[in-house]
Amino acid sequence: MNAVLAPRDCFHCGLPVAPGSSWEVAIDAVARPMCCPGCAAVAQGIVDAGCSSYYSARTEFGARGEDVPLVPAELALCDEGRGAADGQADAVFSVEGIRCAACVWLIERKVARVPGVLSAEMNVATERLSVQWQAGACKASDILLALRQVGYAAWPYDPARHGEQLDRARKKLFRQLFIAGLSMMQVMMYAVPVYLATDGTMDADMTALMHWASLLLTLPAVLYSAQPFFRGAWLNLKQGMPGMDVPVALGIGAAFAGSAWSVLRGEGDVWFDSVTMFIFLLLASRYLELVARRKAAQALEKLQHALPASALRMPGYPSVRDTEVAAASQLREGDIILVRPGEALAADGVIVEGDTELDLALLTGESRAQARKAGDEVPGGAVNAGQAVVLRVVRGARDSTLSRLVALVERAGQGKPQLALWADKVAAWFVAALLVLALLVFIGWQLTDPARAWEVAIAVLVVSCPCALSLATPTALAAATDMLVRRGVLVVQPHVLETLHRATHVIFDKTGTLTEGKPVLNHIALFGGASRERCLQLAAALEQSSAHPLGAAIRAASTAAPLDAQDVTNVVGQGIAGCVDGRAYRLGRASFVAAISGALPAAADGDMTAVYLGDAGGLLARFVLADALRADAPAVVRQFQRAGKEVILLSGDQQDVTEAIAAELGITRAVGGQLPADKLAFVQALQADGAVVAMAGDGINDAAVLSAADVSFAMGGGAALAQLNADCVLLGGRLGALGEAAATATRTLAVIRQNLWWASAYNVVAIPAAAFGLLNPWMAGVGMSLSSAVVVINALRLRRAKV
Incomplete structure (x- = not known):
């Protein structure tokens, strides 16, 4: 269905063309009138791009050419820093003025024709365009200019500006809700007296007046407030996929048309009160859903706003x-x-x-x-x-760390988890079956009681709730994701929670995951007459300027006042020599210290690192350092074991070291000496046997195995973010956050099951009741709206859940 315009309306924007106007553009070999040079330039750009079929596919007029700004000079700044190491660049743009599916087609085709562009994908729901291009062949400003040439204002994605767009959409929905509510209240004022006058106290003329007044007051709700349903239904039908808006639009249209026909004939039932109530309640449910999604996105938006310009x-x-x-x-x-x-x-x-x-x-x-x-x-x-x-x-x-996180945020939410895809497919089939059922019900009642056929068919269309079915999963996932981000867990891929919940094996890397990833002082063995504090003070003085992790651990353990060391010499791979208070000391390997002390100390435990301190008088102390376990590691391991999942320690360290850590944590299966390729093969072997594998690593050396696991978690931190291949990032580096994610996954799946059960049970009861004539259209509208509200409110409980 094309946009309708009069002969002298602007062919591009639909506004009247002033008398004497000479602006025209040849579209498909026909001269089309334009109202201004701006529209003429935009239309000519569309034709020159080979996209003139846009005009036959559109369902609404384009934005007026003069209202579409040119590319501001400051947007050229966005060209800086867009390149990538492989010569490719990518960016996300906010696009304003999208009106229908034809707009999406036009935008993608126009941008794809820009030299150097590799791909362009437009998300109509978020009004965001993702583009990838060859950095040397074009610039971001070229893409922005191409979009403006076909009449769309676009900007490099900016959370503030995008938030303003979403806020405008929220305000428009609120206006539609307000008009629907006002219309509903006014219609009720005229409908209630008619319902109450069942004893014939109201004459026919007064009844007709009440009905005409109700008809006029219903028009704003149908023509303005119900626009989202009619537009959504039209787009669904154009795509050949009947979505949830189709039965809603049919129910509203059928109820209004049937009521208007009864008013014109002067006989029959009218349902204007049901129509306005249904529109109001359903818009209220959608507004509640929109607010819920906005709240669920606030934590991620704060992250995106945080980096200063x-x-x-x-x-x-x-x-x-x-x-x-x-x-x-x-x-x-x-x-x-x-x-x-x-x-x-x-x-x-x-x-x-x-x-x-x-x-x-x-x-x-x-x-x-x-x-x-x-x-x-x-x-x-x-x-x-x-x-x-x-x-x-x-x-x-x-x-920077935050830029990497923002890039991960932009990846997050782009796809849908399997549960949501399943619900969408079920909802689509559900709608198709509902339309067939409504037709059969209408025919059946037409044969038995024609007077009620139209009313019952409307009730069937209105009472069904595919909305609740489709909202059951994404609303719960959005609420859970918001709660996790506020706890330092960034869910990058959409399947994380559902896959973690059904994982059979949980594999941990050791260094940097179960352990801190840096050495700490375990204990000190004394060999001479110096005290523990004095030996630690001497060692810290020698290590004062050292950047070595062992030196940092010794300095961190010393609480005494620092001493000054002179003539400090760092012997690479051996240790440090220097003088403190005029006396020469050595700190390092056993053989290096023995050269001055004359004594070769006993070896330390195999899984420990020993650093020795000595002087000319002999050996003074042995500092034993080890990679300490994270304080929350034992609790996380026990949590997964209690959940019935097999916990495995997979490490590149020696087998005896790996087994020692596993024994300390209560892990029965430990595999050491694993190179990255060995880890990958180990996980793939488990998967070949039917296991669902969750993997937690430090994100640096575990890229391949993190990518191969069914669901993976990376310990967040600094430069490691640049190499992440994980599905989820533990931003704070707390292993306990993985346990919180697991607990949240369990609760989220429980809420999703509750929502799906409720939506299914409601439809199983409500649709037959409507089909047998037990529900009036207004009752059906109330039930449908409340069903959606119950699903959203139940999902929002996850935002307040305590871990």
């Missing part, structure tokens, strides 16, 4: 402390920036001056501010909650 760069530091405002995208490794209190860090960096506290809530879910001092690496997107600090940028804004 600019930073205070200090080009002359340290001699000159003047600052200049620089775009965050222009920051490069080595730049020095000033971060004032209350500001977000524009990029990952190292503190070179100042001590402060950082608010990492958006990145890790940790609510308490974390102390950071000079020399500490800090992530972009963290908020400076203390004093001003000076940072040296170690990764540009594009590669």
Whole structure:
């Protein structure tokens, strides 16, 4: 069905053409009138792109050409930094002015014709266009210009602007809801007296007046408030897939048409009150759903808003402390920036001056501010909650921790889990079967009681609730995802919760997953007369300037006042030699220390790392360091074991070390000495035997096995995010967050089952009741709307669930 226009209306936007206007464009060899040079330019761009069939496929007019802005000069800034290592670039754009499926077709085809574009996919639901192109062949601004040439305002995806678009959609839905509610109340004022006058106290003329008044007051609800249902039904039918809007639109249209025909004939039943009530209640349910989805997306939106657009760069530091405002995208490794209190860090960096506290809530879910001092690496997107600090940028804004997380967020939610796809398919078949049933019911009643045939058929169309069936899964998943993000768990792929729930095997990597991934001091063995504190103080002094992880562990364990070491020499692979208080010491391997102490110490345990301290008088101490278990690891392992899942430890460390860690955690199956290829083969062998495998790793060396697992979790942190291949990221690096995700998965699947059971049970009871004439149209409308509301409200309980 094409858009309808008068002979002298603008062929592009539908507005009247002023007398004497000479603007025309030849479309399919026919000169078409245009109202302004803007529309003429847009129409000519569509024709030149070979997309003139857009005009035969559209269902609504395009935006007026003069209302579509040209590409602002500042949008050229988005061309900077879009390249990728393989020469390809990608971006997400917000597109305004989408009116129908023909718009989607036109946008994708126009953008695909831009030289260098590899793919273009338009999501009509979110109004977001994903484009991939060759970085050297075109720029982001070329894509924006191409879209404006065919009449669509587009911008690089910006959470704030996109949020404004969604807010406008919410406000429009609220206006439609308000008009429907106002219409319903007014119609009820005229319908109730007619219902009450069953004893003939109201004469025919007054009844007719009441009906005519109801008809006029119903028109705003049908023509304006019910637009979403009619538009959705039309698009569903054009695509050959009858969606949930089809029976709704048919029910509204049939009830209104039947009532209007009765008013015109002066006899028969009218259901204007049922029509307005149904529109109002269903819009109320949709508004509730929209608000629920917006709330569920707030945590992710906060993450996207967190990265600042600019930073205070200090080009002359340290001699000159003047600052200049620089775009965050222009920051490069080595730049020095000033971060004032209350500001977000524009990029990952190292503190070179100042001590402060950082608010990492958006990145890790940790609510308490974390102390950071000079020399500490800090992530972009963290908020400076203390004093001003000076940072040296170690990764540009594009590669910062927060930017990586935002990229993961944009991946999240693009697909649908299997449960949602199943529900959508069932809903589509359900709608088709419902339409056939409504027709059969109409024929059956026409043969037995023609006076009620139309009323009963309308009730059948209205009472069914495919909405509840389709909302049962996505609403619950959205609520659960929101709750997990607030706890530092970013769900990247849509299947995470349902696959984790049905996993049969849970595999853990050791280093960086079950353990902290860095050595800590386990204990100190003394061999001389010096005290434990004195030996630790001496070792910390020798390690004061060392960047080695073992040295950092020794320094962290020392609580005494620091000593000064002179003539410090670092012997690579052996240890450190230096003087403290005029006496020479050595710290390092046994053989290195024995060269000065004259004694070869006893070896440490095989799964420990030993560092020795000695002087000319002999051996003083042995510091035993080990990779410590995470404090929450035992509880997480027990949680999965109680759930009936087999827990396996899979590590690249030696078998004896791996078995020692497994024994400490109560894991019965431990496999050590595994290279990345061996881990991959191990998981694939389990899957070949029918296992559903969940894998948790540190995201750096486990890329292949994380990709191969049925569902995978990566410990989030800094540079590791650049190499993630996992389905879910534990942002705070807490293993306990994996246990929380598992508990949430169990609750989410329970809520989904409840929702599906309710939706199915409701339809099983309500549809036969309507078919047998036990429900009036208004009762059917109330039942259908309440069914959807119950599903949404039940799902929202997951946002408040305690883990």
